[in-house]
Amino acid sequence: MKNLFVIVLLVLIATGQNFAKETRIVVRAKARDAKFIGSSLGGAYIIIRDKLNNKILSEGKTEGTTGDTRLIMMEPRERGKRIADEATAKYEATLDLQEPTFVRIEVQSPLNNRTAQAHVSTELWLIPGKHILGDGIILEIPGFIVDILAPRTHQYISLKSLANQSLTFEANIVMMCGCLIDSDGLWDANAMEVVGLLSRNGEPLKELPLICKAPNLFGATAAIDTPGKYELVVYAYDELTGNTGVDKVNFVILD
Structure with missing residues (x-):
């Protein structure tokens, strides 16, 4: 009977692990009426939290350039057209999600200037295995x-x-x-x-x-x-x- 319990437990654990899928998400911070916040300014600090229990799932700084001025500030906007290229500053998180998870994404920027620092956030569902890449989630920083x-x-x-x-x-x-x-x-x-x-x-x-x-x-x-x-x-x-x-x-x- 004890062996049967161990086998069932192992099957349940293995089944739970099968639901877990790697989920990648790109987050960027963009200055209002300007470009992206990257390494030249010390980066913007990104925190991704599970909204249910406030647990931090991932955190780190955006890294990269401020982006292509022509793409961001000069060319007409078209639906679906990217404004960030491969060098543009971003924070990319890789999460191991077992179920759809409602998260809060927070950004603090500029990280190295507390007097001007703004805190901006948004909330959304993340689905296991469904990546959010490309321009990703862009949070606007005013000021x-x-x-x-x-x-x-x-x-x-x-x-x-x-x-x-x-x-x-x-x-x-x-x-x-x-x-x-x-x-x-x-x-x-x-x-x-x-x-x-x-x-x-x-x-x-x-x-x-x-x-x-x-x-x-x-x-x-x-x-x-x-x-x-x-x-x-x-x-x-x-x-x-x-x-x-x-x-x-x-x-x-x-x-």
Whole structure:
């Protein structure tokens, strides 16, 4: 009787294993109104979870290029036409599924810039043995990456050190894929609103329009003639796409 039980158990295990099938799925992260997020920006982090128990089935970073600009940004879209080539950044997971599984796919990007990091997700059924390849699942990441370069965080600046009591403000701003923003470029700085909001001792002081001085570099100068604790908030806004981005620093002006 014991041997019969062992045989039945082995048959059940073997039968369960037969249902398991290798299932491959490609996941990509794409910046809104721009290209794919790949190795040049440190990748986007992908997590695939079983929605039933929140178990992580696979996780890792997208790797590859930002893709073909012509395919992604210039050619008319046609149903079924791919916008990602073989070099375009992706994360490919190979799962061993025994039954249809409802999953949640999460992306965190840009991975190496927490201030601009967005979390985006989608949910879908995965069917054992039914691969999702080609362009795969594409999750859109909205926004801009904004990094204030000057003044530096918690920088102490003497009024005497300022030429004509004028302070320079600079910020580096890129698309969420790292693509260049420039005057009259494909991602046109002239179509974007970049403004610095300057406060002193907690009170609003002035708004500073920042102008594109070089690819990704925006700047302005303003008269500063009073010591105090200052805060600078720089925002970027594109009305056409709805992309936004923000960074802030605090600095001190001394007598």
